[in-house]
Amino acid sequence: MEPLAIVSFLAAVLAATWRLATPFIFTSLGEVFSERAGVLNIGLEGVMLIGAFTAFAITFFTGSPVLGLAAAITSGLACGLLFAFLTVSLSANQIVVGAALNLVGLGLTSFLYRSIFSGRMETAREYVSFSPLEIPFLSSIRFFGDILFKQNLMVYATPIVVLLGSFILYRTAFGLSVRSTGEHPRTVDSAGLRVSMIRYASVLIGCGLAAVGGAYLTVAHTNQFNEGITSGRGFIALAVVVIGRWSPWGAFAVSLLFGFFYALQLRLQAVSGITIPYQFFQAMPYLLTLVVFVAMRRRAAPPGALGVPYKS
Amino acid sequence: METVEPEIAQKPPSRRSDLKKISFSPRYLFTLGRKMAPPVAALAAALLVGAILLYAAGYSPWYAYGVMWEGAFGSRNNLAETLLKATPLILIGSGLAVAFRSGIWNIGAEGQLYAGAVAATLAGIFFTGLPAMILVPLVLLAGMLSGAIWGGLAGFLKVRFGASEIVTTIMLNFIAIIATSYLVTGPMIEEVGKFPQTAQIADAARLPRILFPTRLHIGFLLAMGVALASYLLLFKSSRGYALRTVGISPDAARYAGINVGAGLMISMAISGGAAGLAGATEVAGLTFRLYQEISPGYGFDGIAVALLANNNPIGVIFTGILFGALRSGSEVMQMNAQVPSVLVSVIQGVVLLSAAALGVFRITVAESRKE
């Protein structure tokens, strides 16, 4: 390829990267908070699905993706409340409750989708979603402008949300208490803070953002719901948190990395005349991510009290 | 503890002392009952939630559940189908119980099941000619080994590079499933028809059936055996003592002269092997050939099954059958009451949730003080 072609190729792939990374960014950022507070939530997949469905349903009936998103967040918070109540107040095993959330998320959304939308499949896909909006001037930059500045609101939001998240985590009293709770809850307790409150808050943030990540799929990236539309993204997000060393910007970077591998494999498949079996491309994102992870020089240790319920 | 059931008393004395601990003496049944009480309550709660959903969606809960019960236990055949679904769950669940007790979070049973299914199929296709006496064990062994290797890989990455098994097993799941899809659409695709499926395995490779005319095969007995073995391993053997020590406190384990790395590898291999065995029994017992989606998520249900049993392999037998019954019952429920079978996932999930709420999974002081 001559340079020009390469540039446009890159630009296109990068744009797709950003779009594909967005659900991971939201979800993993949230999980960073709850794991930093010592709560491991493997139920992200389920929460994402619930968020995705709620956003879809509400948008479908109200015609407003904004309302849909708000509803999704609410549903996520509801999941968080349940999760926190069980794991924090009743100190139930976090893995158990997470696994349960996955089951409920899949079953409930599918069940409701059938009960509410059966027979309406056609209409069900016709509503406005967050559509791409052009940023004046910037969007007219050659290659990149056209692509990097013609995304939808939720995609643009990602760096801002991550910035905010990292500010809260590292620059506020709340963030300090979150980081302490995940490492050494007894200390937090003896400092007169309520470990349970901090964990509730962090879990709510986690599930809320996971729901946003799910909602993105149904009201921004596409405008439709399919059963199991998240197709494993919740689990990837879980891995992203670890590889991203439990830091907001780390999660952001790793999400983009995975998104890039995914965009690349789709693009390579699209290049006509390539005869390699498509499964090789499909496996690429997971394989490369795995390799990157294993090869990583400095891997951070997980929060000291991760997964351990606290009893004063 | 002295009341020993006759048929156990007949066992050779040497093994008796081991077996007695899990013999169904009244006292054991009593403690068992105490153990089972909360899960039963959890199930009740879950069914209630399900009923509410059903009612809200305009179905008759009574009728639906009636049909579901029928479908799970109503006839010899339905019972067999329930046990058939329980088989892979019990296999996977017992393996995961070992892994979880050793403090390693193997999320990769699904991928390990696929690895096992692939190897079993290969064995079943290539080694025709061999008599069943040899071929059946060979096929199962192949599945088990390849599952163990796929799981052991994650164990190796953890021990050698300190790579969190949660990450590696998740990735290895995706890779195994995609690889299978490649094999059945490419190199291993059947000659005739050219559908994305392998040729059928040799007749001699198929698991004998044990309950005519149903499809129930010895895989089920195998699963019970594996559960029992895992139980003895974990709680009655010195190896199990070592694994549990590793799971609770690696430092104490090293101090005790236990090889922690080996422990992790072993438990990953064991749980992987069990999952691989599940893949093998699916192929050799039911499908007789490999497809793209050989498992409807047994690997993930297996996690729930193990946890619901508080990582006790004996408990896994019960929780496995429970989940199996829910699944097979729900299919019939859909056929005859037209209730979407997805409802079952909700019920299973709520079973877990309420079990958690009822504190089935007790938290020891140690955990709560561990810092």
Add this chain to the structure above:
Amino acid sequence: SGGSEKEINAGVFKVGLLSPGPVNGQGWTQIAYEALLKIEKELGAQISYVEVEQSPALFERAFRDYASQGYQMVLGHGFEFQDAALTVAKDFPNTYFFISSSKIREGNVIGVDSDSSEAFYLMGVVAALMGKAAGLVGGVEIPPITNAFIGFTNGVRSIDPDFPISTTYLGSWTDAAAAKEAAFSMIAEGADFIIPDADAAGSGVYQALNETGPGYWSFGIYNDYTSQAPNNMIGNYFNDYGQGLVNLARMVKDGNFDIQTNVEFGLKDEDVIWVKFVEGRVPVDVQESVETARQGIIDSKINTLSPIR
């Protein structure tokens, strides 16, 4: 359960469906479900369906349950149901087992295939005449999909041997987001005709075109999807599989099912498979070449599945 119901519903015409996925998922699975409803409506049959998770282990059981409950006709909606049907069929000689997208015929197990390759051949012709490059987005690599794509390619080649075609498989029937990005990639690669065959995920492609704007074309697959990308839809490929099955079911019901081979719907069955262009999108000359191709196919002068070098 079987026993009791037999008495109750003696004499009723009962049709069962084994669906490989959610019956309300768009595309493939939906077709069978609508067929079932149609059979219920037009023949007053008692219908029932079951979504077997994608696990062959469960198929045999579902077949057996239906047959033992006296269902006269059971449809396994996908080639993967073939083995199970063959096993069960022996024990239930007076039940008809129909298997979608299969070419089998053994006693009462009958493969039913609606050959998409013919319709896709026509789309190929249109693409080659009107476009610069084509992209095909498939769900999973299975015969119905690969055949359709072969048909498309043959159609293209019949016009322009080196018209570029690229193919992408998502490895999923539901991941619309991936489908959308796949379409974007193809657009970036210069394709202006992009056609999905990916079940529910497929509509991600239409959304991509809709966002990219006019000048990029696609066909609705199995149904009218014009509403999803009003400016991009050049036509719709209708596949009223349901109608075809109704025709078969009627024969079964009236006890005069006398077809000796497997069943294969094609452009020849005009009430089952047809392609309809959106008003004023296709120039007359193109329409004419399409028509010639259609005739050629019906008179089986053209083999849409002829292997591609």
Add this chain to the structure above:
Amino acid sequence: MSETLLKLDKIVKTFPGVRANRGVSLEIRKGEIHCLLGENGAGKTVLMSIVYGLHQPDSGQVIYNGEHLDLRSPKDAIKRRIGMVHQHFMLVPTLTVAENIILGQYPPWKILRHMDRVEEKIEKLSREFGLKIDPKALIHTLSVGEQQRVEILKTLYHGVDLLILDEPTAVLTPQETDRLLVFLKEMAGRGLTVIFITHKLDEVMQVSDRVTVLRDGREVATVVTAKASPRMLAKLMVGREVLLEPPPREGPKGENVLSVKNLFVNDERDLPAVREVSLEVRSGEIVGVAGVSGNGQSELALALAGLMPVAGGEIHLDGSVATNLSPRKLSCLGLAHVPEDRHRMGVVLPFSVAENFVLHEFDHPPFARNGFLRYKMIKSHAMDLVRQYDVRLGGVDDEIVNLSGGNQQKVVIARELHRKPRLLLVNEPTRGIDIGATEFVRRQIAAQRDAGAAVLLISSDLEELIALSDRLLVFFEGRIVGQIRASRDRIEEIGLLMAGKSGKDLVEK
């Protein structure tokens, strides 16, 4: 200074299965240093946790400055200028000193600008009170002593009238201990009131104005220190005479059991921790290792026990090479090891006491036969040892976590000693356990010596070293800087060596 600051009235606190406090009453006067004495599990920590708001009493009253206190959480205590330094430090290892100190100070939404000002304030305090510390340092990089300084600074930063210290000296070196005691007296002079929990009678005598002795959840007496003697206190505590000096060795030293030549060991961060150390321990003698903690003693112990790789040099055990052998092999060669960190290494907390007794031998006969555990054997074995070493517990099936530290330690000692080791490696054998237990443990160690074992004793308690050892090796920065006959009148010198103060190394036989 007779005015009452804190009054505890019939405090009762029970935990599931345990009655920690059974109606304790107690008066603390403004400006006094008040010691709390008592055996393990006597209820000291729990009682103080109640004053600090960590636990709420089932019944009884806390009266502070004449005001009725109903403390829901430590916040309330901190608000009333009550500070507590916990036995297990309450510090987040991954955070800086400053972050740890302001933790919980501000409302959640507060934005933490100006950490620099916080750090200034901390520096000012540390200068004012002579508690040197770098506010920017990460906790896990600090020595135990420094960490304790941080704990104290925390309370000063919040402002404190009543300071509670739970076994503060358990982890300190003599120098650090002296510094702390001096500091406390000085603070008391400024009007600070101090409650001081310890197991070491000499400290009590040295620092306190009054002493209260607790026994199984009740106070048995409160006495003015000036009118008390160690013997009497010990008697009050244990209910009988105690003798902390075990009988001296009878019988001659034997042959070399352990010999170490030019040993080098690196710590986790791979920095040299033990440098060119050579030493010998002969059968029938106890060699003590003195040193400020963090000078390589822990690494030496771990290396000898096969738990840390040897970077250079040689270890010989009974003549055979023991360099970089696995713990398993070493214990076959006759090594027994009482580890420093009981909770992390010595015991498996959720295991039963019986299971803990076979931590090394779980797969040997008689406890295992062809791969299977034999619980009958394991239990009877446990019962024997529990009887021999009088471990106080409900039953051998109890989870060991529910034993008090002293009894946990007895389990470890029993497990290690009953194997009749050739080389006994003991690290901090009596840290944090009461004198009753301490006396017992020391006797057992001496008994091993008399039975012909070679004993290497590492301890931060100089008293203990002198009471038990024949020779003392003084560690400084990973090197042996001195070898001294252990005796009371050399304490000065030893202290100097430990602080690296003496010019030249000093060696004597």
